[in-house]
Amino acid sequence: MKRIIFIGLILVLISFGYVQADSPKISNLQFSANPVTVGEVFTISIEFEGDVDGLLIENIWETKDGKIKQELKEFAIPSDVKEKQKGVLTRQWKVASGAHKPYRILKIWVKDSNGNQSNILSGELKLAKTAPMVLGEKCEAPVWNVGDEWTYKEAGGGTWGVEVKDVTEDLYIVKYSKGLYAYDKKTLNVKYSIEDGGRRIKFTEARRKLFDFPILIGKNWRDRSTLPIGGIEVDFLNEFKIEGVDEVATSAGTFNAYRIFWKQTNMYVFGSGWVRFWYSPEVKIWIKREFEKSSFWAPIYKDTELISFKLK
Numbered sequence: 001m002k003r004i005i006f007i008g009l010i011l012v013l014i015s016f017g018y019v020q021a022d023s024p025k026i027s028n029l030q031f032s033a034n035p036v037t038v039g040e041v042f043t044i045s046i047e048f049e050g051d052v053d054g055l056l057i058e059n060i061w062e063t064k065d066g067k068i069k070q071e072l073k074e075f076a077i078p079s080d081v082k083e084k085q086k087g088v089l090t091r092q093w094k095v096a097s098g099a100h101k102p103y104r105i106l107k108i109w110v111k112d113s114n115g116n117q118s119n120i121l122s123g124e125l126k127l128a129k130t131a132p133m134v135l136g137e138k139c140e141a142p143v144w145n146v147g148d149e150w151t152y153k154e155a156g157g158g159t160w161g162v163e164v165k166d167v168t169e170d171l172y173i174v175k176y177s178k179g180l181y182a183y184d185k186k187t188l189n190v191k192y193s194i195e196d197g198g199r200r201i202k203f204t205e206a207r208r209k210l211f212d213f214p215i216l217i218g219k220n221w222r223d224r225s226t227l228p229i230g231g232i233e234v235d236f237l238n239e240f241k242i243e244g245v246d247e248v249a250t251s252a253g254t255f256n257a258y259r260i261f262w263k264q265t266n267m268y269v270f271g272s273g274w275v276r277f278w279y280s281p282e283v284k285i286w287i288k289r290e291f292e293k294s295s296f297w298a299p300i301y302k303d304t305e306l307i308s309f310k311l312k
Contacts, residue, residue: 026108027047037127052081052111057093058108238264251305256280
């Protein structure tokens with residue numbers, strides 16, 4: 001008799017939602033494409049049974065030095081799907097960067113409105129090598145978004161980063177490892193630096209006009225800059241030219257890029273040296289630079305390449 005009463009009580013609690021009779025179940029995990037081209041959207045689909053209130057996807061990848069990275073994201077369920085007890089659930093996904101080993105492991109599960117989780121399905125997603133973007137003769141300034149990030153590595157092993165911190169009507173506010181800078185949105189010229197407390201300082205260094213968008217093959221421009229050296233304000237002449245387009249391999253991937261030649265002349269002693277930068281419209285920033293191996297640049301500057309990036 002007590003057993004019958006207990007079972008009856010459980011059934012009543014279930015009917016009022018106090019006890020979850022069964023956790024949801026999922027099956028038949030599928031990717032709309034595999035391998036997937038980096039940067040392209042594909043669809044993940046699963047079949048489900050039961051109350052489904054949230055979708056969880058754990059993205060697992062391996063860096064080139066063998067470290068395992070994980071990222072967990074939770075997604076809301078569309079209202080028309082939540083009303084069903086059985087069906088197919090889909091989600092669009094994009095692998096934003098191919099800077100790691102060419103695969104991902106995706107683990108998928110769902111949960112119900114009480115937090116009970118389903119079984120877990122997993123699948124290996126292979127990444128196809130992307131073909132470098134085909135470049136035209138002319139290129140407009142990139143559109144940057146808050147959260148865009150780029151990480152560089154110098155010859156010798158030092159690393160540093162660049163991140164877009166704010167976007168205004170006319171400017172991008174960009175953080176380098178050693179400061180904040182305001183870039184003109186149309187030309188990508190550096191307008192000023194920003195000190196702690198918000199004070200603006202006119203930017204007079206040579207790299208303020210490294211880019212002068214729009215750029216096109218054969219374009220030339222020049223700029224005068226100053227730098228205090230040994231108590232003297234030294235004047236520099238900076239001459240730039242878009243020499244052409246190259247396919248450039250970096251640790252972050254292979255990209256077609258505009259080759260920018262920069263010759264700098266010290267007008268005090270009339271010595272000169274050069275740097276080459278490669279700008280990628282796909283990555284939205286320069287991806288590699290090489291300095292003339294001379295005393296003009298050493299030991300201040302080093303050859304540098306992009307090792308990773310994230311675009312919003």
